[in-house]
Amino acid sequence: MAIAHPEPAGSIVNAVFAVGWQIARGEGPGAQPVDARFFNHVRHLSERCNSVDDWQQLHTVLLSVAADGSRDKTPLYLLQLAGGGDDVGSAMQPRQRRSRALQPGVGRGSEEQRGRGSEEQRATRKRSQKPVDSAERQKRRGRLQQLLLGAAEAKPGEQKELTQRVLSDATAAETEARLEREEMAQELSVAMRKCLRAAARQIARAREEGAEEGARKAAQRHSEPEVAETSFVEDTLRSGQARATAVASGRARLSTDSDVSRVDDAVSSKDLTALAALLESPHEDVAVKAALAVGTLCARDEAMQLELAALNGLSRIAALLGAPFSERGVLDLTLVLKALCANQSHHPRLLEQFVQAEGPRLLITHVGSVSPGAGSSERQQATLEVIRSLSGHPPARTALVAAGVIPRLLRHLAPASPLTLASPAAAAIAAISCDPGCAEVLLKAQALPAMVQCLARGPAADAAVSSAAAIARMAALRPEAQQRARDAGAIDALLPLLDGGFSTNLPARAGAEAGAEAVCTLLRGSRLSATSLGQAGGLQTVAGIISQEDAPAKLTAAAIETISLAAGLDAFCRAEVVRLGVPSVLVTRVNDRSKRVASLAAATLGTLSALGDESLARSVSAAVATGGGLPRLVEQLGSDDWTVRSRAATLLDGAVMRADADTRRSLVEMGAIPKLVCILRGGPQAEGLEAALGAIEALSDGIPEAQDSAREHGVLPLLSPLLDRDATPADIRDNSLLALRALVDGNDQSVAAAREAGLAEGALSSLDDGGDSECALLVIHALTSLGFRELHTQIALVSGANHRAGDRGTRTGALKTAWARL
Structure with a gap:
């Protein structure tokens, strides 16, 4: 039937x-x-x-x-x-x-x-x-x-x-x-x-035949005594052997039934010692049932797990993987191992015993070489899930790699492999790639092309998400790995994953995060990768992700970093950044509730403005000035992190240079001046000093409110050491002279305070650079703003100042040369 x-x-x-x-x-x-x-x-x-x-x-x-x-x-x-x-x-x-x-009332007939x-x-x-x-x-x-x-x-x-x-x-x-x-x-x-x-019927027939045979042999004993005696002995031996075989078979059957009953008794009494002994039974049904009982008792009971570890029970279960058991028996054993040592609540000693008993080596023999038959796919899936879990633990991961698990896993990434097998295989490879040494083994095994091919399964597939993570870790090993991933088509294959950033589906967004991080890894230091991303239209997708207000912080941060890397590496990408209006989008993220996103947005704006691309710099400055990012920048000027301060000052400097008077006055009202002055207190070596001087100059130029605020917060005395030629680099002195001119121009109170602070005499040291230098012209403009508007008044200032021997003549000559250039 x-x-x-x-x-x-x-x-x-x-x-x-x-x-x-x-x-x-x-x-x-x-x-x-x-x-x-x-x-x-x-x-x-x-x-x-x-x-x-x-x-x-x-x-x-x-x-x-x-x-x-x-x-x-x-x-x-x-x-x-x-x-x-x-x-x-x-x-x-x-x-x-x-x-x-049988149902009652039914007869034999x-x-x-x-x-x-x-x-x-x-x-x-x-x-x-x-x-x-x-x-x-x-x-x-x-x-x-x-x-x-x-x-x-x-x-x-x-x-x-x-x-x-x-x-x-x-x-x-x-x-x-x-x-x-x-x-x-x-x-x-x-x-x-x-x-x-x-x-x-057979019994009755045998009895009849036995009676006939007995009569025949009795007749033979009378006529052939010796032959009859020999036949009788042979018959007796055969009968004894038959009875012995039947008795042995019956005893074996009774022994198996008895052992099965002992398993049930041990489960009822929670006797792990008895179950551990039954694991060594030569009968598959007894050993497997004992293993299942152990799994049932210990899976969620830490005390029982500790007792099992003391009995070395897991080593015995692992050894059963090498026995010639049926397909169902191997599946049951795999599920037991999954419950005991491949879940989040496993006991460390059980995992250690599994590794020491060569469990990883025995486990992977059931992956990739399965004969067709019922249940083989299910058993392979369970085995791959165990391997995936074990790959997250360093000792087990090392043992699996040493046993040769990687080629077997890669075979399950082929397009013909069902998704139920490809997903745990890809997840296992992603976990293995967390270890740099194992990632090297993956790279040598040509895993990158297989992982890129797995991305084609679709952004919603777990296998694609795991593949993206593994690609990122392998590509991070060295530039040659980046190139191999790019040659395998990784960038084009990763772009569909980024589309998940526009979805409200959580798995799709997780895939977008993995894809964005992989793209970032491929871009680092690789101009060719940046060019490929730009020409493939990837920046359009990345910019769209940044503009999604409800996008996860991790995804947004990866997208912002992608923009920074691509623009810094490739001119085409910089033009795309301007065309797509990315600076305006980044400004909206400067006030993001995520500190990491806000910091990255501000840093990227600073990077873009400092790349030397005039069009990009103008775009950044306009976005900062009009996009609502100024309050956030003023807030960041007061950060305890000097890097944040410096970045905010740089962006503010670029934005204020192109801002109108009303915008500059609003910045003064926000309290930008005192925070910029605090940066100057760090001295000539302060981080962000040059940008702070530039911002003070831009804010103070023609804005009396800014001049007064700076003077009241003690900016003028802080300029004196910054004008010292012997202690300060030329670019800092140049920006200090520009700031001095803007701070005092048209403000009598500021002029008086600057003269009292000795800034007029301090500016003269820059004349030692020579009359043909740019700095000499800046000295003339600064002295003019301080009230020394004619050449003879400036020469008189040089003559009246305290100089080292020979400096008076040199500086007077430099002054005259610079005036001649005006």
């Missing part, structure tokens, strides 16, 4: 927990608290699932909750699971087949009719019901799972239609399984009765 095989238990278990976790995590912008009470109830119900029917019932209720727009979780709390069934679907229980008793009747019923049902294809059902569930995680519908109402179909499939499967069980019970009973009658 054709028996309908139920779906593998692991797939429905994974589906139940995936949907349960998606509901508990919730959806929507921003961080959502996980509904721990709901998810713990899902786990509680899962422990009560003793059959495929129970798992399907639980999965159906979860799907109905997920499909409900209001996410009413009441149906789950009202769900009651009675347990029982034919196949135990739980990942921690062995599969068993329970027989059903009707066995043939019952057999024919069940066959006719099954044939009728198969003709009237179209069988549900398991692959199609899996495809529907996978597509519904994608929709629940935020994928776009291919057509209106697709999610509702798929939910109804999945619910219908579950109901049909439940009905089909029930009918199959009833038919199987009938047919097994009929077959058992037939066997018993056949055995009775």
